[in-house]
C-alpha cells in the first residue's frame with residue numbers, strides 16, 4: 128500500500144473557491160494527511176488522461192471523485208474510462224462510474240419502486256414511443272411529476288396536471304386522456320406554470336428522452352412537498368446532517384431548489400428520528416439494488432418528501448439521490464471532512480486486508 132489517496136477535480140466552474148478548488152476539497156485532503164496518509168488534488172483533463180492513469184496507478188491506492196458530470200471537459204465518457212482503468216489497476220474507486228450512474232441517475236427511483244421508499248407506480252420512459260403510449264393513461268390517475276435525467280436545479284422537472292379540475296375529478300383512472308386535453312405544467316427551476324395541450328407537452332418533452340443518457344421518470348406528485356423536502360447528507364453509512372428545504376409559499380410552487388426561492392434550514396440528524404430509523408432499514412436495500420460494489424457512495428444525499436400511510440401516520444417517499452458532486456461547504460466546522468477521511472482510509476484498508 129502507498130497510503131495515498133488522490134482527489135479528482137476539474138479546473139474552473141462555478142463550484143470553485145479562490146484557491147481553485149471546491150471549498151470542501153482541501154479540508155478533505157488535509158484531513159487525510161492528518162491521518163499520516165498522502166493526498167493531493169489532480170485536475171482531470173482529457174489531454175492528460177494517459178499521464179494521470181500512469182502516475183495515479185503507480186502512486187495511489189484510491190481516488191475520490193469530486194466532479195460534476197455535467198461539467199467535464201471532453202464529456203463524461205473520457206473521465207469514466209480513466210476511472211475504470213484505475214479500478215482495473217486495483218485502486219479503490221470512490222465512486223466507480225457504475226455506482227455514480229446507478230445512484231445518480233433519476234431512474235434509481237424506478238429500481239426502488241418495489242420497496243416502501245418509492246410509490247410503485249413510478250416508471251421510466253427510455254423511448255419516445257413508449258412515453259406517448261403510456262403517459263396519457265398515467266396522467267388519468269392524478270397529478271404527476273416528470274423528471275429528466277440530465278441537468279439539475281429543477282430544469283426539466285415538471286409538475287403536470289389537468290387544467291380542468293372537474294375533469295380531473297371525474298376521469299376514469301386508467302383511460303388514456305385525449306391529446307387535446309388542456310394541461311397546467313409547472314417547472315421546478317422557477318415554479319412558473321405554462322399552458323399546453325397534452326399532445327404539445329409530450330412533443331416538447333421528447334428532447335429529454337432523445338440522446339445520451341436520455342430518459343424521463345414519471346412519478347406521482349406528492350402534495351406534502353409544500354412542507355418541504357428533507358435531505359439526509361451521509362458519509363458512507365452515517366447521516367451527518369439534514370437540510371430541510373421548504374418551497375417558496377403560494378401559487379403552484381413545489382420546488383425545493385435554491386434558485387426557485389426555497390428556504391433551507393440545517394438540522395442535526397437527531398432532529399428527525401423517524402426518518403433516520405426508516406432510512407437505517409432502507410439503506411442496505413438501496414446498496415443492494417443500486418450499487419455495483421455493495422458500498423454506498425462516500426459522500427451522498429437522499430431527498431425525501433412526506434406522505435401519509437394507510438393509518439394517517441407520516442411516511443417518507445424518496446425523491447432523488449445525489450452522489451457525484453455533493454458538497455458540505457457551509458458545514459466545514461462540523462468535522463465532516465474528518466469523517467470523510469476516516470471512511471475513505473478504512474475502505475482502502477479493508478480492500479487491501
Ligand SMILES: Nc1ncnc2c1ncn2[C@@H]1O[C@H](COP(=O)(O)OP(=O)(O)OP(=O)(O)O)[C@@H](O)[C@H]1O
Pocket residue numbers: 272274278279280281282284315346347348349350352356374381382383384430432446447449
Ligand atoms: N414526486 C414529486 N412530488 C412533488 N414534488 C416533487 C416530486 N419530485 C420532485 N419534486 C420537486 O421538484 C424538485 C426538483 O426535483 P429533483 O430533486 O428530482 O430534481 P433536480 O433538483 O433537478 O435534481 P438535483 O437535485 O440533482 O439538482 C424537488 O426539489 C421537489 O421540490
Ligand SMILES: [Mg+2]
Pocket residue numbers: 430447
Ligand atoms: Mg433535487
